[in-house]
Amino acid sequence: MAALHGDPPPIPADTPVRIYSMEYCPFAQRARLALTAKGVKFDVINCHLKNKPKFLTDAHPNGTVPVLLHKGNVILESEIAVEYVDQVFPDQGKKLYPEDAAERAKARVQITFFGQKVIPQFYKALRETSDEEIGKLLDVLERWVEEPLRKQGTPYLGGQDYNTVDINTWPWLERLDARVQHGAISLPEERFPNLVAYIRRMKSTPGIAELVHSAEDYKVAFDSYAKGEPNYNYNSPHPFYEGEVKA
Amino acid sequence: TPTGSLAARESSGMEIVYGDPPPLPADVSVRVYNMEYCPFAQRVLLALSAKGIKYDVINCCLGPNKPQFLNDANPNGEVPVLLHGGHVLYESDIIVDYVDRAFPGGHRLYQDNAISVAKGRLLVKMFDTKVIPLFYKLVFYPNHENQGKLLDALETWIENPLEELDTPFFGGQDYSFVDVNCWPWIERIHAMKDVGFISLGEERFPKLFDYANRMIASPGISEWVHTGEEYKTFYDSYRKGNPRYNYHAKRPMYCKGKRA
Numbered sequence: 001m002a003a004l005h006g007d008p009p010p011i012p013a014d015t016p017v018r019i020y021s022m023e024y025c026p027f028a029q030r031a032r033l034a035l036t037a038k039g040v041k042f043d044v045i046n047c048h049l050k051n052k053p054k055f056l057t058d059a060h061p062n063g064t065v066p067v068l069l070h071k072g073n074v075i076l077e078s079e080i081a082v083e084y085v086d087q088v089f090p091d092q093g094k095k096l097y098p099e100d101a102a103e104r105a106k107a108r109v110q111i112t113f114f115g116q117k118v119i120p121q122f123y124k125a126l127r128e129t130s131d132e133e134i135g136k137l138l139d140v141l142e143r144w145v146e147e148p149l150r151k152q153g154t155p156y157l158g159g160q161d162y163n164t165v166d167i168n169t170w171p172w173l174e175r176l177d178a179r180v181q182h183g184a185i186s187l188p189e190e191r192f193p194n195l196v197a198y199i200r201r202m203k204s205t206p207g208i209a210e211l212v213h214s215a216e217d218y219k220v221a222f223d224s225y226a227k228g229e230p231n232y233n234y235n236s237p238h239p240f241y242e243g244e245v246k247a
Numbered sequence: 248t249p250t251g252s253l254a255a256r257e258s259s260g261m262e263i264v265y266g267d268p269p270p271l272p273a274d275v276s277v278r279v280y281n282m283e284y285c286p287f288a289q290r291v292l293l294a295l296s297a298k299g300i301k302y303d304v305i306n307c308c309l310g311p312n313k314p315q316f317l318n319d320a321n322p323n324g325e326v327p328v329l330l331h332g333g334h335v336l337y338e339s340d341i342i343v344d345y346v347d348r349a350f351p352g353g354h355r356l357y358q359d360n361a362i363s364v365a366k367g368r369l370l371v372k373m374f375d376t377k378v379i380p381l382f383y384k385l386v387f388y389p390n391h392e393n394q395g396k397l398l399d400a401l402e403t404w405i406e407n408p409l410e411e412l413d414t415p416f417f418g419g420q421d422y423s424f425v426d427v428n429c430w431p432w433i434e435r436i437h438a439m440k441d442v443g444f445i446s447l448g449e450e451r452f453p454k455l456f457d458y459a460n461r462m463i464a465s466p467g468i469s470e471w472v473h474t475g476e477e478y479k480t481f482y483d484s485y486r487k488g489n490p491r492y493n494y495h496a497k498r499p500m501y502c503k504g505k506r507a
Contacts, residue, residue, distance in 0.1 A: 075365045080365050080369060084361050084364070102331075102334040102336070104348070105336050108341045109337065109338050109341055
């Protein structure tokens with residue numbers, strides 16, 4: 001699909017939420033997963049992230065996705081958006097946060113620690129692909145995902161069903177799985193029995209499965225990033241906007 | 248100006264103790280692992296004070312002499328840690344959230360309004376990422392350039408939002424989780440303007456000055472302030488690599504156990 005310019009058309013009357021997104025952005029995927037979990041109708045406006053459209057930079061000081069538009073409200077930052085969606089659509093779809101104050105706090109700590117310990121190492125291993133960096137990634141995956149799954153003994157990080165912890169962490173595990181399928185990383189089942197089962201389970205879970213990209217899609221995306229020319233909208237069904245073309 | 252409670256503090260700080268803290272008194276259900284000058288831990292103290300409940304504060308040495316019970320409680324080995332109802336919680340902003348939910352009486356730190364929560368969280372996140380790192384940069388490299396960067400960030404993320412909101416607090420008519428999460432660093436900057444840390448001028452920051460005076464006078468906030476001299480002493484020692492973790496503290500400090 002060719003890139004569009006200017007502003008997107010107005011949000012349709014029957015669509016409560018619009019999201020400024022990018023097809024391969026894991027942070028934006030968190031918000032899309034949350035909306036899907038709630039069964040909320042939303043429309044997706046994908047954005048070029050190097051030549052950003054003006055409507056994106058007007059909405060967010062950092063010009064990052066996701067940006068959620070709902071009832072005239074503009075919500076920024078992925079984890080904030082997930083919480084917002086759970087609060088404004090309380091009576092539909094899945095409950096994304098535990099009701100109990102301590103359980104809610106522990107869920108948020110899990111998300112924070114994943115963000116502190118796993119996500120940076122995921123990107124490091126993606127850039128540096130050395131045995132050492134991949135080894136460190138496996139270590140943090142074991143400590144911060146495999147072990148919690150094992151200790152909890154539940155199908156999802158959220159318990160019997162997926163919740164905000166799964167939503168906020170899955171995008172990187174999906175990409176990890178793609179890297180495994182590419183042969184770039186090995187995730188041995190003997191060391192990661194719970195994580196391997198969890199990945200398989202998530203990929204076939206309604207609400208998650210619809211947003212999963214194939215290993216082939218990720219190969220094109222990652223390779224294009226590595227070359228410095230990100231193919232932001234590869235194989236995407238959504239309209240794609242960029243900033244004005246510079247003369 | 249220091250309050251009566253500050254003036255009553257011993258000038259040399261209290262003693263160092265070893266081992267584990269004693270069990271909680273019967274009428275106290277909450278304990279905080281704290282460090283006298285930790286702004287992250289102060290967030291939690293402010294949240295608890297807002298609720299008007301009794302809580303027990305255990306000051307800890309940090310760095311290589313931190314007590315074992317702190318490492319046992321928190322994988323990051325950091326303060327604050329909150330112990331309540333058998334739960335052990337860490338991450339300061341998450342604990343503030345927990346305190347508001349677990350103790351529904353007293354002063355409410357969150358409104359039942361999703362968009363105001365989302366906007367408040369964004370402000371805290373911007374403050375965390377845009378202002379706080381520059382504070383520490385100035386602590387460790389006290390030069391004119393770093394002062395300028397911190398002042399610019401304060402203008403963008405505190406002065407201008409206060410001007411736009413045009414309410415006494417970030418929370419509106421009363422302080423909220425946004426105020427609690429940002430105040431510790433604003434307090435330090437405001438307190439240390441008079442001891443050479445930073446040239447914070449009222450002409451450039453009228454809203455911030457008003458806000459700081461209002462916060463210092465607010466019940467719940469006022470009990471955890473320190474003087475500019477105290478902060479300067481602490482941060483100078485911090486920069487030199489030998490932090491005076493318990494300077495002027497009203498309670499003993501737990502350190503890694505010494506052998507008999």
